[in-house]
Amino acid sequence: APAPPPGRHLFSDPAEVEALRRNLLAWYDRCKRDLPWRTLAAAEPDADRRGYAVWVSEIMLQQTQVATVIDYYTCWMQKWPTLQALAQASLEEVNELWAGLGYYSRGKRLQEAARKVVSELAGRMPRTAEELQKLLPGVGRYTAGAIASISYGQATGAVDGNVIRVLCRLRCVGADSSSPAVIDRLWDMANVLVDRNRPGDFNQALMELGATVCVPKSPLCGECPVKQHCQAWRRKLFGKAPPVPDVEDCVWDCPLCPPATEPWDSSLGVTNFPRKAAKKPPRAMRTATCVLERRGCHGAPEYLIVQRPSSGLLAGLWEFPSLPLAQDLQEEKEKKELADHLQAWMGRPVAATGLQFIGEVIHIFSHIHQTYVVFSLHLDGDVTLDPALSPSRWVTEDEFHASAVSTAMKKVCGA
Numbered sequence: 279a280p281a282p283p284p285g286r287h288l289f290s291d292p293a294e295v296e297a298l299r300r301n302l303l304a305w306y307d308r309c310k311r312d313l314p315w316r317t318l319a320a321a322e323p324d325a326d327r328r329g330y331a332v333w334v335s336e337i338m339l340q341q342t343q344v345a346t347v348i349d350y351y352t353c354w355m356q357k358w359p360t361l362q363a364l365a366q367a368s369l370e371e372v373n374e375l376w377a378g379l380g381y382y383s384r385g386k387r388l389q390e391a392a393r394k395v396v397s398e399l400a401g402r403m404p405r406t407a408e409e410l411q412k413l414l415p416g417v418g419r420y421t422a423g424a425i426a427s428i429s430y431g432q433a434t435g436a437v438d439g440n441v442i443r444v445l446c447r448l449r450c451v452g453a454d455s456s457s458p459a460v461i462d463r464l465w466d467m468a469n470v471l472v473d474r475n476r477p478g479d480f481n482q483a484l485m486e487l488g489a490t491v492c493v494p495k496s497p498l499c500g501e502c503p504v505k506q507h508c509q510a511w512r513r514k515l516f517g518k519a520p521p522v523p524d525v526e527d528c529v530w531d532c533p534l535c536p537p538a539t540e541p542w543d544s545s546l547g548v549t550n551f552p553r554k555a556a557k558k559p560p561r562a563m564r565t566a567t568c569v570l571e572r573r574g575c576h577g578a579p580e581y582l583i584v585q586r587p588s589s590g591l592l593a594g595l596w597e598f599p600s601l602p603l604a605q606d607l608q609e610e611k612e613k614k615e616l617a618d619h620l621q622a623w624m625g626r627p628v629a630a631t632g633l634q635f636i637g638e639v640i641h642i643f644s645h646i647h648q649t650y651v652v653f654s655l656h657l658d659g660d661v662t663l664d665p666a667l668s669p670s671r672w673v674t675e676d677e678f679h680a681s682a683v684s685t686a687m688k689k690v691c692g693a
């Protein structure tokens with residue numbers, strides 16, 4: 279087993295742990311934001327409904343800002359207030375409501391898991407973090423800890439990105455905070471710190487502190503309710519570590535200190551922590567997209583959309599007919615490939631010269647830098663599409679916006 283980290287990275291003084299809990303919870307009671315899922319979790323007497331309400335919020339909040347989530351959450355809970363209601367919804371309805379929130383597989387997985395709870399667990403939500411993680415697809419360690427502590431009062435930590443930042447600063451953890459070994463240590467800390475009487479509030483308070491005070495770039499240390507417990511703050515106030523090491527100082531190969539090659543940078547202050555290994559740059563992709571237009575029966579323009587495969591990026595969402603392209607093709611060649619693709623699909627000749635270039639639209643997914651090369655094509659008369667290929671339908675512009683289409687396709691539509 280790896281050696282335990284030196285004392286400065288731990289919360290080993292019970293009196294300090296008590297004081298930190300007290301200060302943080304008092305601040306939370308005074309300053310917490312009113313959020314619809316907090317109101318629901320506090321007021322809902324039914325344990326399964328309460329767990330479901332917190333679960334939906336946690337899944338929506340993964341990689342999405344609170345301000346964006348609020349309206350989606352309210353709509354979702356009005357439409358599907360219980361697990362049973364969600365289990366009966368169609369994937370199409372779920373995708374439509376989720377459209378614009380990003381990371382679309384989250385909605386689909388949430389619905390699959392709700393169906394599992396209804397059909398295999400008799401509609402009863404698992405009550406502990408361990409069971410939640412084991413039994414619910416798409417529920418990882420963090421989400422399980424959040425649901426169990428907030429809905430069921432289990433004294434377990436919940437470590438998300440905000441909590442990682444706060445803990446790394448509180449205890450000067452400068453080793454790569456995305457490495458499994460460091461993440462495990464942060465979970466140990468969170469499990470030690472969590473308040474035994476108010477675990478859900480404590481976890482939310484730690485996250486709230488990270489979201490509103492201990493923010494990534496310019497943390498508001500002067501207003502921080504736990505600054506007296508913060509090693510990074512102390513280090514900033516007193517400058518360099520003292521020349522004579524004391525018992526709390528780390529040895530040179532401490533697994534939680536910054537690497538020796540990247541020592542403390544006094545110009546960064548507390549934002550020396552956390553540190554992450556450099557991310558891989560996103561992969562560049564080019565995709566040709568065709569806005570196919572025809573006159574509908576009332577003379578209004580209609581556009582063709584097709585459904586993406588049920589797995590992979592943007593699974594099950596609708597888009598204008600699209601074709602991934604090799605990098606570095608000439609524009610004429612890109613047009614030709616798109617024309618051939620449309621021709622095979624419509625079963626009638628499509629001349630590349632008929633495709634009108636509209637422009638390029640860039641959309642950044644978390645790991646992909648996507649360039650859509652947008653063309654348009656006006657069709658006369660009716661078109662029969664090969665039903666063996668992807669499902670497709672003609673929609674008006676309003677119907678397009680109400681459909682389960684990605685933000686990227688909405689950008690293409692506005693091009």
Ligand code: SF4
Pocket residue numbers: 444447448491492493497498499500502503504505508509510511548
């Ligand atoms: Fe974060 Fe500053 Fe508070 Fe430390 S004192 S926890 S760095 S806001």
